[in-house]
Amino acid sequence: PIFDEENDEIDRTFFVAETGFYLPCHGKEEACRKNVAVEPNEKLRFQAEPENANDKNAVIIFDMQANKLGYVPAYYAESVCKLLQQGRRYACEVLSVNNEGQCAECIKVKMIFYK
Secondary structure, three states, X not given: OOOOOOOOEEEEEEEOEOHXXXXXXXXXXXXXXXXXXXXXXXXXXXXXXXXXXXXXXXXXXXXXXXXXXXXXXXXXXXXXXXXXXXXXXXXXXXXXXXXXXXXXXXXXXXXXXXO
């Protein structure tokens, strides 16, 4: 695993993966400015997606209005999925938004799992 799930607190920063599948901008700068509707400091939530055909450990990221934004990156997904199954409390918020057509680095977030 990328981090020790037994730690008292886990704090990581990452870019939301696969945003291009859920946000209608498709890497076009003008569309990004119009359609990426999250802001810095906005709270986000996770949901395990065990029925995902590509990754049984997939964890989707939603905004607080239940809009899908993308996924926890695959390198964190298995550990995050386990922490969610354990019922660990967490916080996730938007750190920055890049509206310049860079889908792979569009939404930067910080997640913290508490013991």
